[in-house]
Amino acid sequence: MRTHSIAVCGAGIGGLATALALDARGHQVTLFEKVDSPRPVGAGFMLQPTGQAALARLGLLAEALTLGRPLAGIAGHTRAGRTIFDIDYRVIGEAYFGLGLHRGALFHILDAERRRRQIVLATGADIATTALVGNKRTVADTAGHDRGAYDLVIDATGLHSSLRLANADIRLNRPYPYGAVWGVVREPPDWPHAHTLAQRYDGASRMAGLLPIGQLSGSDQPLTAFFWSLKNVDLDTWRATPFDAWQSEVIALWPAAEPFVCQFSTHAELAPASYCDVRLRAPVTERLAFVGDSARAASPQLGQGANLALIDALVLSDCLAAVPVMASALAAYARERHAHSRFYGRASRLLTPFFQSDSRLAGAVRDATFAPLARVPYVRREMVRTLAGLKTGLFSHQTPNGLVGSEPIEPASITPSTFRDVT
Numbered sequence: 001m002r003t004h005s006i007a008v009c010g011a012g013i014g015g016l017a018t019a020l021a022l023d024a025r026g027h028q029v030t031l032f033e034k035v036d037s038p039r040p041v042g043a044g045f046m047l048q049p050t051g052q053a054a055l056a057r058l059g060l061l062a063e064a065l066t067l068g069r070p071l072a073g074i075a076g077h078t079r080a081g082r083t084i085f086d087i088d089y090r091v092i093g094e095a096y097f098g099l100g101l102h103r104g105a106l107f108h109i110l111d112a113e114r115r116r117r118q119i120v121l122a123t124g125a126d127i128a129t130t131a132l133v134g135n136k137r138t139v140a141d142t143a144g145h146d147r148g149a150y151d152l153v154i155d156a157t158g159l160h161s162s163l164r165l166a167n168a169d170i171r172l173n174r175p176y177p178y179g180a181v182w183g184v185v186r187e188p189p190d191w192p193h194a195h196t197l198a199q200r201y202d203g204a205s206r207m208a209g210l211l212p213i214g215q216l217s218g219s220d221q222p223l224t225a226f227f228w229s230l231k232n233v234d235l236d237t238w239r240a241t242p243f244d245a246w247q248s249e250v251i252a253l254w255p256a257a258e259p260f261v262c263q264f265s266t267h268a269e270l271a272p273a274s275y276c277d278v279r280l281r282a283p284v285t286e287r288l289a290f291v292g293d294s295a296r297a298a299s300p301q302l303g304q305g306a307n308l309a310l311i312d313a314l315v316l317s318d319c320l321a322a323v324p325v326m327a328s329a330l331a332a333y334a335r336e337r338h339a340h341s342r343f344y345g346r347a348s349r350l351l352t353p354f355f356q357s358d359s360r361l362a363g364a365v366r367d368a369t370f371a372p373l374a375r376v377p378y379v380r381r382e383m384v385r386t387l388a389g390l391k392t393g394l395f396s397h398q399t400p401n402g403l404v405g406s407e408p409i410e411p412a413s414i415t416p417s418t419f420r421d422v423t
């Protein structure tokens with residue numbers, strides 16, 4: 001196999017995982033990160049069976065399982081207590097579950113492995129441009145400093161990538177009107193939904209959620225990520241609202257959330273997040289590949305973004321290993337990731353208005369139809385496959401190993417596959 005010099009820009013989930021997968025294949029990897037001390041931004045997320053399979057291939061799943069919280073599924077109810085969702089991963093097989101994980105926990109796992117592998121990380125490197133020079137690609141930072149020339153550059157700089165803006169053929173780049181505020185609190189010992197992502201809705205314009213995310217490395221305190229849906233234009237009004245008035249609003253919507261919401265004491269303890277819908281014609285161009293949110297982005301309604309980033313990392317490194325010619329390897333990566341990425345872009349676009357919009361009709365349609373539809377066994381299975389990250393089209397799906405590959409990325413970190421194939 002040919003090895004290459006590769007610059008990975010962005011040391012988030014996608015960038016770190018890509019650096020690990022490429023290093024394991026023997027490439028010379030340099031990571032660039034714009035912040036001086038990289039740390040996870042955001043509260044927590046659900047690691048789907050696909051993301052778990054990706055970590056397994058990197059030899060890192062066991063540690064994630066010790067920190068995260070296994071989740072049986074999602075339960076969503078209206079303010080009046082009507083069930084909208086109550087879906088369980090086990091519908092598609094006993095081996096399936098979600099893993100609630102603190103971002104800090106995953107970051108710690110990936111970054112510790114980066115250190116163990118001694119992958120070079122240049123911090124304070126805000127990469128602004130890249131250019132083709134002969135058969136190399138250069139990168140330069142915002143201060144105009146040349147950061148070297150490489151066989152391949154990977155853009156893992158996330159949602160607001162400027163490399164994407166300058167170099168990719170962008171089909172869609174549209175901000176969503178709704179975002180959320182997020183925070184992390186301690187899980188009360190008697191919380192009955194300790195193995196469920198629980199959500200509460202009031203129409204499509206108000207939503208709260210509680211995601212158990214396990215613990216941080218070095219602590220045994222179980223944590224929960226709380227989120228509150230908010231229109232981006234209403235963020236300042238929310239900040240100006242007396243904090244206890246907002247707490248009362250949440251508790252009126254969802255009395256069971258009181259022990260969580262009462263742990264916050266100021267607006268500043270909740271971080272705002274906004275979302276965009278981003279689609280590229282292809283996640284590659286000459287000697288440049290996009291992974292994670294820079295390759296595509298969606299609202300987090302289906303909880304797939306971090307999982308997609310992890311899969312990108314593994315598939316890209318596999319394509320470079322399998323196909324000796326760089327351009328063909330990148331084309332293979334684009335092909336391999338197309339159907340899966342397109343399905344989740346479309347599904348997120350379709351579903352988001354039912355959960356985060358001003359439409360009264362969307363909320364009413366959701367309340368009237370989602371639960372009856374989910375009682376149809378076929379629809380129920382497809383809903384769970386969608387949540388599990390396995391769909392590649394309306395009528396097609398894959399197994400986690402089918403999407404991510406199953407061979408350990410290197411012999412030294414063999415991790416037995418946790419997943420059974422589902423037909």
Ligand SMILES: Cc1cc2nc3c(=O)[nH]c(=O)nc-3n(C[C@H](O)[C@H](O)[C@H](O)COP(=O)(O)OP(=O)(O)OC[C@H]3O[C@@H](n4cnc5c(N)ncnc54)[C@H](O)[C@@H]3O)c2cc1C
Pocket residue numbers: 009010011012013014015032033034035038042044045046047125126127128156157158159161162180182273274291292293294300302303304305306307308309
């Ligand atoms: C509120 C919210 C909830 C979510 N919930 C889920 C969930 O449940 N499940 C799920 O799978 N996903 C979820 N996501 C999506 C998930 O967070 C993203 O898809 C994932 O973090 C993408 O990883 P990434 O590596 O592409 O980008 P990021 O994690 O954003 O990392 C990008 C990195 O690049 C660095 N960078 C940026 N610009 C530059 C530059 N110019 N030069 C160098 N470095 C740069 C940044 O500092 C950062 O370290 C959620 C997102 C949000 C906002």
